[in-house]
Amino acid sequence: MVFNIKKAAGLSIQIGAASALVKGLNVAECPTATAAKAIGGNDYQICPDTDLQGTSAQQMKNCASTEDCVTLCSGTAGCEKAVYDKTKRICHIKQSTDGTLLEWVEDAQFDVIYVPKTYDVSKMGKWSDLVRLPIIPVAAYVVPEFPEPSRMLVFSSWGAANFGGASGYTQFADYNFKTGAISQRTVSNTHHDMFCPGISSLEDGRIIITGGSNAEKTSFYDPATNQFTEGPDMKIARGYQASTTLSNGNVFTIGGSYSGGRGGKNGEVFDPATNEWTLLKGADVQPMLTVDHEGIWREDNHAWLYGWKNGSVFQAGPSKAQHWYGTNGAGSVKAAAVRDDVDAMCGVNRPDYDDSAANKHAHITTIDEPDQPATVERVGDMAYARAFSNAVVLPDGTVLITGGQPTAHVFTDTDGVLTPELFNPETKTFAKMAPEAIARNYHSESLLLADGTVWSGGGGLCYVANPQASTKNCDRSVDHADGQIFSPPYLFNADGSAAARPEITGLPVSTAKVGDMFTLTMNRDAEPATSFVLVRMGSATHSINTDQRRVPLTKLPDDSGVLLPGYYYLFAVSASGTPSMAKTFRVTLK
CATH class of the missing domain: 2.60.40.10 (Immunoglobulins)
Incomplete structure (x- = not known):
């Protein structure tokens, strides 16, 4: 059913009948056909039964109708977005500042008024619609398969949207990014809640997932069988550690005081040939600690590890001090460089894990031989300060930065930065890309896909102590069981058509x-x-x-x-x- 409403001269609005709504469900674009006549040079449109969650620049009370809110917006300098509260009869003029968080959600109490934005896809890329998942994708990996990959596995914790305690099982979802098929499974045979683990891929294609909520555990995923098997326990129980594959095919891990006890989380190495972990007493965790106002349970988390020559590991962060870790014999650690004047915990930029202002700093670190000094170059800043953001290297050598927020607040969407940035290593500059629909902050992730696009998803998850605990205090508005796929500018011609690809x-x-x-x-x-x-x-x-x-x-x-x-x-x-x-x-x- 479609009906027309006529109000003031020069204003006509067409509203499509809404389908079944799910209050609070995020949308990337208006789910119903709408149109409004141009006013003052702007082509306003209306999306019924939806809201833009985010800061209101002005609130105009006693507004009689959605059409009147359109008129008020058109008469307000710079107004391109507004929300009409049909219950309270308030017209909310929304901020239009670049990068401002405004998340579109379904809600029958409101109507969204907006001027549609168009972006030059050849310069700013393009986002897909939302891909909805049965769980929050806190972690993810691409499944190796020949001749080309088609699937990604994502996982949360014992709950699709909850975590807490060592449950012994994990919720997974399987997303086929070629066909769109999605399925869910509970993995319990390895007795491993894999929330907050280390993840690395082995030479034979298996994925090794270590620690987390069941902090001592090791699980293997085999793409050949699509099954999980239990591995040997680590020598040190860990959660929020990082791991990396080594030049000899072994796996090194260090840190992880979130679970399994606090402090002293020195390095250890896994040998796939012997199926054993070996503690490296000389791979001392102490030099790589950050300085965090919450103490040690935050200071050894999420090391930036890069396997390098002769079994060495370069630790680039999050501490401002960078180091070489050796994995031969009893292990070793040696200072390499100082990256910055501040630590940068959890992703890109901030000194503390939580309640800490992010910054815009960017650096290029160059390494050559193990144990030799690294060279650090400070390059131009990003446009936005970002905590909890993600970075993906693309085939052409550029790097896509997505998500994050200017001040770290775990489990929130507060001030989330929707505008990604693309770093060009040749010019050493960042360019703004088309905005995402959803804030991707704490517990988000991103991955390069086989067609040169980028998956960006997740955010949220609620701590409820154990599977039997109440969830009544969970803020589900920040839970994002979904993702979007970004097509970078290199996939488009100047006229917006698809660029020709090599084959x-x-x-x-x-x-x-x-x-x-x-x-x-x-x-x-x-x-x-x-x-x-x-x-x-x-x-x-x-x-x-x-x-x-x-x-x-x-x-x-x-x-x-x-x-x-x-x-x-x-x-x-x-x-x-x-x-x-x-x-x-x-x-x-x-």
């Missing part, structure tokens, strides 16, 4: 060892490729993705510290930076 038609080998040469077949009728690149498939949680790595190719590097063993995307890239659809490629040690 890999044949890959004679799907597995090769470091130093090998290999050939591939390209479609001559497709866009020519001018370069090739391997990007390691990612795994992310709590703003950390130690698996991602971009390696430009002429041949495979002959050092497994540069080209860590495991599964990669293989992209062909055009002269304009447009990537092909990726093929799956596995790097082995032998």
Whole structure:
């Protein structure tokens, strides 16, 4: 049913009948067809039964109707968004400042009034509609499969939207980003609540998930069987630690005082060949601690770890002091550089884990040989200060920064930054991208997908002590069991049409060892490729993705510290930076 309402001269509004609503459900765009006539140069539209949650610049009481609110907005300088409260008869003029958090939700009490925004997709990219999931995706990883990946697994805790205590089981969702198919499963056979773990991918494609709420546990996911198996307990129980794959195929982890006791969380290493953990007494956690007003349970969390040559690990943060960790023998630690004058806990930028102002700082750290000093370059600032944001390296070498908030407040959407930024390593500058629909703050994550797009999802989760505890005090408005997919500017021509891609038609080998040469077949009728690149498939949680790595190719590097063993995307890239659809490629040690 469609009906017309006529009010003042020059104003006509068409409102489509609403379908069944779910109060508080986020939407990326108006779910019903609406239109309004242009007023004062602006083409206002109305979205019935929805609200824009966020700061109101003005509140105009005794407003008789939605149409009157349109008129009030049109008469207010700079007003491009307003919300009419049909119950209280208030017209809310919304702030239109760039980056202001305004989340669109379904709510029959309100009507949203807005001027539709258009973005140059060739410069700012484009977001998909929301992908709704049965759980909050606090952690995620891409499932390796040949000839190209199609699935991502995400998980929360024992609850789809709740966590707390060591339950012994975890809620997972399986999202096929090619077909859109989504399913849910409970993983209990490994007796492991995997909330707040370390995640790394092994040479054989298995994903190793360590610690978390069941702080001593190790679980393996095998993509060949789509099943989980139980691994050996770590020597030190940990939660909120990080881990990284090493040049020899082992896995190193350090820190993690969120669970399993506090302090003394020195490094240890897992050897897949022996299926054993070994404590490295010389890999002392103390040098890499931040200084946090909440103490040690926050100071050794989420280390920025990068596996490098000869079994070494470069620790780039979150402490302002950077270090080399050695994993041979009893382990070692050596100072490498000082990155900044402040720590940067949990993702990109802030000194303390919670209740701390973020900053806009950005740095490039260059490393060469293990145990040698690193070089740190401070580059231009981001446009926005961000706590709890995520970063993804793209096939063309740029880096997409999504989400975050100017002051860290765990489990909130407060002042969430919706506008992503794209860092160009050649110009060392950031460019603003098209805004997301949803704030992605604490417990959000992002991953590169095989078609060169980026998944961004999650945020929220409520602490309720244990599965039997009451959830009455949970703020569900900040729970985001969904995600969006971003198509970067390199996927579009200047006129907004899809850019032509190179096409890999044949890959004679799907597995090769470091130093090998290999050939591939390209479609001559497709866009020519001018370069090739391997990007390691990612795994992310709590703003950390130690698996991602971009390696430009002429041949495979002959050092497994540069080209860590495991599964990669293989992209062909055009002269304009447009990537092909990726093929799956596995790097082995032998």
